[in-house]
Amino acid sequence: MIKTVAFDADDTLWHNEPLYSETTERFRRLLSAYHSPQWIGERLYETETRNLQHYGYGIKSFTLSMIETAIELTEGRIKGSEIQEILRFAKEMLQAPVRLLDHAAETVKRLAESYELMIITKGDLFDQESKVARSGLGDYFAAVEIVTEKDPQTYRAVASKSGVEMREFLMVGDSLKSDVLPVLEAGGHAIYVPYATPWQHETVPAEVASRYDFMRAGSIREIPGIIEELAAAN
Amino acid sequence: MIKTVAFDADDTLWHNEPLYSETTERFRRLLSAYHSPQWIGERLYETETRNLQHYGYGIKSFTLSMIETAIELTEGRIKGSEIQEILRFAKEMLQAPVRLLDHAAETVKRLAESYELMIITKGDLFDQESKVARSGLGDYFAAVEIVTEKDPQTYRAVASKSGVEMREFLMVGDSLKSDVLPVLEAGGHAIYVPYATPWQHETVPAEVASRYDFMRAGSIREIPGIIEELAAAN
Known part of the structure; x- marks a missing residue:
């Protein structure tokens, strides 16, 4: 699925x-x-x-x-x-050296065996491409999309460019505002993995977040299991 | 073609x-x-x-x-x-307002009737997207690719992503180094349209340029005619 x-x-x-x-x-x-x-x-x-x-x-x-x-x-x-x-x-x-989160490398490698992987990130083109290269994980990703805004339209455009339907698309990220809510609005799936210290610019009021039904993980290592459960439930 | x-x-x-x-x-x-x-x-x-x-x-x-x-x-x-x-x-x-070159708008509109158009540019993602939007020409382009380097590999990747063969791909630009020579090396076509005052960072020694067989136009308005001649010659 x-x-x-x-x-x-x-x-x-x-x-x-x-x-x-x-x-x-x-x-x-x-x-x-x-x-x-x-x-x-x-x-x-x-x-x-x-x-x-x-x-x-x-x-x-x-x-x-x-x-x-x-x-x-x-x-x-x-x-x-x-x-x-x-x-x-x-x-x-x-x-600065690119410091991977705990379990990021092993999870990416494992998921790459079963799914097409992608990076979708905001920020500076030059800097982000350099970090992808230095991360050592670049080869596991079929596409790296650096975008100026993460809204439902952006996600639809990226998915359509890769020939994937939104219902077959799942986004993983630490920002409710950028990685989770707009993907749900566009008809996709999203798993929220909060970071220890959230970024001030990206907070979403609790009453907005509560209107959405999203999945949440404490660590990136939980992602493969959550996707399997999601497939089993459908 | x-x-x-x-x-x-x-x-x-x-x-x-x-x-x-x-x-x-x-x-x-x-x-x-x-x-x-x-x-x-x-x-x-x-x-x-x-x-x-x-x-x-x-x-x-x-x-x-x-x-x-x-x-x-x-x-x-x-x-x-x-x-x-x-x-x-x-x-x-x-x-600063985006000032189009003479004949750029009419040429883009005319070419859009017969070809798939694309923008491929280096530079800052945020700034370039803003200029495309402010240019008023955004709707004529099927894709806008902002890249960190313009080498043969970049052009092959962009063409492949749009499902076009390099021999069906033609690039128009003011830099021999970035817009012309790498496209020819990748097996595509290129038309060089020099700008009045070339950018110091992008100059190519004459002896390098002379090894390549590229087309040249004095103004963007000549592009449709050159492409028609190219098609007639093949």
Whole structure:
């Protein structure tokens, strides 16, 4: 019944959130002479949210938002050497090793024996392709789709391009907003595997989530069993 | 014989280079108190080239390179307000109106009656999708592929995904290096339509170009006629 299993990438196959929270922490320390850590964090989050419409997602966008925040918070008193430090954060983020989640590699290999696998992820094209290559898992995926928005229309387009019906399509991801609810709306299946520390930009109010009937797993290793149960129930 | 006509986007369908050269000029003026315009331009070009491996192509990458160059050239003496000015350049570039090349709209509409059309472009996913949408031409293209590298393998993969043979595939673009030579190597057809001011990163030595037998047009409006001649000759 399920033919294609698609995975989100960041915080579903490999760790991503810690890279942003560690860099945010370094950013707070860098500006600690000017403001309180909490104030700096709030202003950065505000700048990021405001800039999503201009920059989209990814490390380069985040870096431009850090620089913008640093200038605003210091009323232009920030030093060149401090901005250089922010550029160094960016290059370190871009080159950080790809750390797979526990059981991600074995689960992907096992699922690849029975299903066509896909990665569907938002973010920066250049950065995401580089992470897929460095993950060592690239060969298990028939397609890697990097998209700007994850809405029902996106999922329908991706499925149709691969010649799969939505009822044969299952998405696995850590975001209710991006990986689960739009797939259900498009007529597909989805398994929610929450990450330890969810990303602030992607939270969904409980009253919205409760209107949907989705499957949930505590770890990616539970996915093959859940799909088998789903097939047996139909 | 030709089934699919694929277009590069920047400087093939719409003007792009002037946006970068105008911004480079503003950048030179911004730093004119510190260095000579020529020196500033050369250092920026060096930084951009060095950063391609970290950042890839696009406006966000270019902006991060401008900031890095400004800090290095001023030995950190650059003011926060000057870096803020560079961020303003970036937002203006991202929001700049999409200016189609002369005859691009009419040619695309005409070709869409007889061929499957595609856009294949490098650059930043978010920015390129936004430009396709703002160009008003999006509906004429069956597929828009934004890729990190334009090599023979990329073209083979894109053609295969659309179920077209390379001998039925024709690419139109302003870069010999990215749009013409790799397509010929992959067994397809290509028409070179040079842009008024070629992009420094994409030049090909004459002795390399001379080894290839490619078609050339002075304007995009010549494309339908060239394809008809190509069909008649076979």
